[in-house]
């Protein structure tokens with residue numbers, strides 16, 4: 411008789427986006443004439459750029475010929491991609507890493523979800539609240555999150571990010587073993603400036619805390635003083651693991667490629683406290699056992715992002731989405747709504763008017779304007795009273811959605 415991992419039973423069945431889909435479907439049944447516009451789920455809409463497409467075609471041709479066919483690649487990724495990453499994402503910002511500190515993967519979700527395997531199950535964790543659900547749920551699965559009590563996990567330190575603290579979480583008043591940070595942030599679209607991020611590195615150095623830094627939205631940063639990499643902060647190489655993804659950078663949500671950086675200086679301690687162990691070789695060992703590498707075609711696709719044409723084309727797509735963000739930001743502000751984020755990230759975080767709950771506003775917006783958002787409370791208790799809009803839609807849809815919202819709020823005639 412196989413015994414089940416009961417930690418899985420603690421997870422709620424209702425995945426946020428499944429709940430949303432159910433409500434949207436119910437609306438569509440009763441309103442067959444309305445074209446629903448989704449500014450909800452965080453998926454991109456614009457196609458792959460030409461430089462990426464041609465690199466993929468070329469890679470397929472290589473796979474089609476006996477001379478150039480490739481089977482299993484290195485688990486940690488091909489050198490052509492790791493070299494391009496080092497040169498473009500790091501050396502260009504004054505950061506020097508070794509090639510074997512870069513692990514190519516099939517996207518940041520896998521690695522942010524799996525990284526917890528190389529540290530003990532009973533480390534304490536800290537997450538910003540609201541949060542990307544993967545960080546918490548992956549810890550629930552191994553028992554690290556504890557039990558759910560009043561909507562919060564008993565072993566998770568929640569670091570509220572709200573309008574009151576300008577979405578810059580306060581340092582915990584005690585030590586925490588591991589802290590997840592995601593900046594630019596999903597879901598709030600807010601950022602940490604260099605001196606704010608430095609506070610976290612200083613805390614980690616002082617408290618011997620491991621920082622898990624998710625930089626999936628790095629490409630959306632517009633302002634100068636916002637770090638693209640956590641390693642721009644002095645001392646970070648000792649305490650931080652960084653996750654990057656081409657999903658939002660270059661529309662790779664369906665292609666699958668990203669990477670994780672684990673500097674060799676990052677260590678964790680044995681239970682008896684006597685030895686410090688490097689996490690880099692542990693992760694390498696884990697990957698070599700459980701992962702067989704990202705597809706050659708995806709890695710060639712990713713490499714093409716770093717070519718001159720690739721860079722220019724990707725910049726254009728990012729600019730398109732950020733153009734959407736600007737249009738939405740301006741329209742929503744004009745309606746008198748409190749809007750956050752959206753300036754260095756493709757997400758807008760909006761306070762629901764009249765203290766309405768996230769789900770109440772979600773339904774009002776759906777039934778009155780046929781527009782789908784994501785209820786903030788779905789990302790954690792501190793998300794209550796907010797909703798998230800994404801800027802990943804088509805321009806026409808964004809504009810139409812804003813027109814409908816104006817009409818609904820009765821401000822279209824002003």
Ligand SMILES: *Cc1c(COP(=O)(O)O)cnc(C)c1O
Pocket residue numbers: 452516517518519520542592596624626654655656657658662663667668
């Ligand atoms: C979209 C997203 C990712 C990227 O996930 P992939 O697996 O690379 O597609 C990572 N972190 C956050 C916070 C995200 O929103």
